[in-house]
Amino acid sequence: EITNYKYYVGGKFIQSTSGNLIEIICPYDQSIIGRVQAISKEEADVAIAATKAAQKDWADTDLFKRADLLNKWADQLEIDAEEIAQMIMREVGKTWNDAVKEVTRTAEFIRYTVQEFIHTNDAAMSGANYPGGSKNKFAIIKRIPLGTVLAISPFNYPVNLSVAKLAPALIAGNAVVFKPATQGAISAVKLIESFDKVGFPADILQLITGKGSDIGDYVSEHDGIDMISFTGGATTGRHLSSFSTMKPMVLELGGKDPAIVCEDADIDKTVAEIMSGAFSYSGQRCTAIKRVLVHATVADELSEKLKTAVEKLSVGMPIDNPIIVPLINEGAADYVQGLITDTIAAGAELLVGNKREDNLIYPTLFDHVTTDMRLAWEEPFGPVLPIIRVASDAEAIEIANASEYGLQASVFSQNFSRAVAIAEKIEAGSVQINGRTERGPDHFPFLGVKNSGMGVHGISRTIESMTREKLLIINV
């Protein structure tokens, strides 16, 4: 029996009257996992309208009551972790260990978010500090919620990157309309089932499901939405920003994160960091290392060691906890295979890989990739890594910055001053020195420049993005 999962409005799981359902297919065994509701625009209107009154009451609710409910949700997630992880694994093909880790990481995220907000205090300013200002004028600067936040989350962290929006929004007193990626929507239902057990007021969080092109676009330009927080592909992000006029928006998009390897790098450590940065979850991370820019003098040694490491990577099904798992769907696998085929035709040296079974792309490593090849610039979101040889730091920086993306970068060198000098010149949100690219720990600011995003994520910054200042000015 295949389950039709409901959406969540007014504190209840309900079935859409549209009669339209979307089948969710397992990425690795192609079975039907379940169906989600493709809700109508009218149903989205009802969900959004209902947040209005609920949000005002929620914002007026004592902060410690809001905090208590969110902490209870964190506890509930830990209780439900295995059930939720089971669905993450089935729906997005993440390994069992990573799926469990995603849920526990999320519980920690909620607890830290609660503490962060509790320790945010209002600020005060005196008029006397401005030339000619009056010492009889004081401003109390408060942080108030924006209203209803639209949270749109991606497939690759269906629980963690959803809660990374929901928890900051809720603790600050916002209501949320939550639209998960369609592949990931059943994991989102499981997440909200655990939310529902805690006893939050109705209508402060609505889970709506349906195709982005139908319902996602519609709600993004909806007057009832006061802020949009989106994580996903760069094309969708740009599309959303084009019609959500005058709404504050935070976008976390793709990347083509380079690992710059200097000739004085600790090569064994560098190899370990590149391997985990590039290949975990088959490279389906916005922060994955997606190109290696190595000094020509150590390129042979690095490429030999990377080749050996890639040959040893475990490949298989998520339940067995390998590094390489099947990609999210056939279209994604077709795209990555297309890039591989194109790179071979363009004359790069295939060191290992170029093997496919359905959605499973075996880890693939290329040497002698040059800047006229697609793989030097495009984001595969799959397990394929190009090595590009460079003659100098300046050339590495130039190629790193020529990308349309600027999420993160890694620099490997044992000369700290040199690594910092390179890092200073890289156009990216963060540069990791002697470490792999990654988002966490989750309280660090997380941002991309250029096509990698707009605004800043990370617990305190997300809270800031979902609140605004309000001044009470006291004239004595």
Ligand code: G3H
């Ligand atoms: O896919 C985008 C995520 O923000 C990456 O997070 O670095 O923890 O894998 P991660």
